[in-house]
Amino acid sequence: MSGAAGRRRTFPRWAVTLASLVVAIGLWEVFGRLVNPIFGSYPSAIAVAFWQLVENGKLATALAQSLQPFVAGYLLAILVGVPVGLVVGRFWVAEAALGVYITAGYAMPLVALVPLLMLWLGLGFAVKVAVVFLMSVFPITINTWLGVKAVPRTLIEVGHSFVASDATILRRIVLPATLPYIMAGIRLAVGRAVVAMVIAEFFTAISGLGAIIINSANSFDTATMFVPIVLLMAMAWGLNALIGVIERRVAPWQSEIAGGDER
Amino acid sequence: MGEVSLVGVSKRFSVRLGRATQEVEALRDVSLTVRDHEIVVLTGPSGCGKTTALRIAMGLESATEGRVLVDGREVKGCGHDRGMVFQHAELLPWLNALENVEFGLEMKGGRGAPLRETALAYLELVGLKESWNRRPHQLSGGMKQRVGIARALAIDPEVLLMDEPFAALDAQTREGMQVELLEIYARTRKTILFVTHDLDEAVLLADRVLVMRQGRIEAAIEVPLSRPRDDVGRIRGLAEFAETRYRIWRALHPSGDAP
Numbered sequence: 343m344s345g346a347a348g349r350r351r352t353f354p355r356w357a358v359t360l361a362s363l364v365v366a367i368g369l370w371e372v373f374g375r376l377v378n379p380i381f382g383s384y385p386s387a388i389a390v391a392f393w394q395l396v397e398n399g400k401l402a403t404a405l406a407q408s409l410q411p412f413v414a415g416y417l418l419a420i421l422v423g424v425p426v427g428l429v430v431g432r433f434w435v436a437e438a439a440l441g442v443y444i445t446a447g448y449a450m451p452l453v454a455l456v457p458l459l460m461l462w463l464g465l466g467f468a469v470k471v472a473v474v475f476l477m478s479v480f481p482i483t484i485n486t487w488l489g490v491k492a493v494p495r496t497l498i499e500v501g502h503s504f505v506a507s508d509a510t511i512l513r514r515i516v517l518p519a520t521l522p523y524i525m526a527g528i529r530l531a532v533g534r535a536v537v538a539m540v541i542a543e544f545f546t547a548i549s550g551l552g553a554i555i556i557n558s559a560n561s562f563d564t565a566t567m568f569v570p571i572v573l574l575m576a577m578a579w580g581l582n583a584l585i586g587v588i589e590r591r592v593a594p595w596q597s598e599i600a601g602g603d604e605r
Numbered sequence: 606m607g608e609v610s611l612v613g614v615s616k617r618f619s620v621r622l623g624r625a626t627q628e629v630e631a632l633r634d635v636s637l638t639v640r641d642h643e644i645v646v647l648t649g650p651s652g653c654g655k656t657t658a659l660r661i662a663m664g665l666e667s668a669t670e671g672r673v674l675v676d677g678r679e680v681k682g683c684g685h686d687r688g689m690v691f692q693h694a695e696l697l698p699w700l701n702a703l704e705n706v707e708f709g710l711e712m713k714g715g716r717g718a719p720l721r722e723t724a725l726a727y728l729e730l731v732g733l734k735e736s737w738n739r740r741p742h743q744l745s746g747g748m749k750q751r752v753g754i755a756r757a758l759a760i761d762p763e764v765l766l767m768d769e770p771f772a773a774l775d776a777q778t779r780e781g782m783q784v785e786l787l788e789i790y791a792r793t794r795k796t797i798l799f800v801t802h803d804l805d806e807a808v809l810l811a812d813r814v815l816v817m818r819q820g821r822i823e824a825a826i827e828v829p830l831s832r833p834r835d836d837v838g839r840i841r842g843l844a845e846f847a848e849t850r851y852r853i854w855r856a857l858h859p860s861g862d863a864p
Contacts, residue, residue: 504712
């Protein structure tokens with residue numbers, strides 16, 4: 343339902359997205375065919391390559407290899423980023439002591455540090471988790487921190503007036519009030535975690551989806567190279583949508599109050 | 606017992622104006638006592654310090670000088686002996702009406718079924734038992750404030766402190782809430798310190814009205830209206846009502862200056 347009177351929406355939201363995808367993929371198909379298949383590819387060729395990778399089982403193996411460090415690093419980033427953001431936002435000493443690292447860490451040129459991380463953690467699972475973690479922890483921490491800063495002072499005073507302890511205020515008032523910001527941070531981190539995963543697979547032990555990209559690029563099989571790329575983008579989109587659903591589940595008052603998501 | 610006093614309370618703070626720091630005196634040697642079962646209203650123009658005095662009584666702000674006593678004992682900070690009703694209710698938006706009332710009880714150490722029963726009983730007292738599962742954004746302004754009152758009353762404080770609780774409501778809802786507060790008072794006999802800038806509201810509710818100007822209590826005016834004050838329409842038409850209102854107005858404009 344549209345907010346403004348007289349402006350009826352005739353198409354559902356998904357139909358607009360779908361139409362956009364059909365047009366974009368169609369254009370890619372038409373113009374992609376005009377290009378030498380080494381320099382570019384097009385959707386139908388990528389789909390054929392996709393089926394080949396599915397049939398010979400390479401895609402499933404690579405996906406499993408990639409997802410393990412991705413999920414581990416990403417969950418670790420949430421587990422660390424949210425509490426750190428809460429504490430830094432709530433207590434000025436923590437903010438003064440740690441804020442500088444968090445702000446600077448967000449801009450850390452991680453690719454340049456991967457060789458060093460390899461020296462510390464080797465070439466296996468641990469270094470991949472570390473790269474994913476380091477790329478995704480900062481947006482989560484920063485968003486949580488900003489969210490705590492945006493909690494209305496009067497809500498904190500409600501806690502004080504009922505003699506709630508600092509820990510209780512943090513858990514029962516600050517955390518729920520900050521949830522929409524935390525969820526936004528977790529969403530932002532998805533994209534960075536995906537990039538981090540591929541970087542890790544390029545620079546450490548070559549494995550997973552990153553290996554498919556590198557190996558097919560080296561053999562000038564551009565269509566196959568696009569399979570993991572498109573797959574990762576689709577997965578990131580799916581994960582984002584999933585987090586959106588979770589967000590409306592754990593913080594329903596937010597979308598109900600804001601009402602911005604007109605549909 | 607339920608008695609709260611401010612004794613010689615002053616409040617000063619610094620405000621930075623560009624490069625200069627200016628010392629502002631929000632309260633100057635304020636002493637007041639709200640006796641057991643009494644409703645005292647603090648009134649005065651914006652910035653007179655009435656809300657600051659209430660917040661110091663609650664313990665949300667500290668006094669620069671002076672003491673706060675509850676039943677003769679000095680208190681520092683907030684306590685379950687005082688319950689606060691905020692100007693905009695300040696319900697926790699992620700909790701429904703019942704859970705908001707339970708929140709205060711939980712902070713006092715309540716648990717389980719008795720806690721839920723107490724919370725429901727106080728929602729019933731403010732007439733919201735049927736709406737117990739609504740979230741704040743599904744409640745009207747008046748209903749929110751009734752939940753706020755239930756939340757403060759549920760912990761059974763000695764004193765209820767109310768900071769312009771009806772100021773943000775429309776005129777009709779405000780009158781309804783005043784009647785409701787008088788009914789709640791008749792049933793609970795809570796000691797109440799109430800801040801408002803609405804003179805009608807002050808006369809209607811108070812046993813005593815304290816008029817504040819520029820951080821000081823200028824006048825204490827007894828309200829000669831008997832309780833229970835059921836028939837609010839009739840009370841508003843009484844000569845005593847108008848006279849008391851005028852005396853408060855004179856105290857606010859001592860030199861006869863036009864408002």
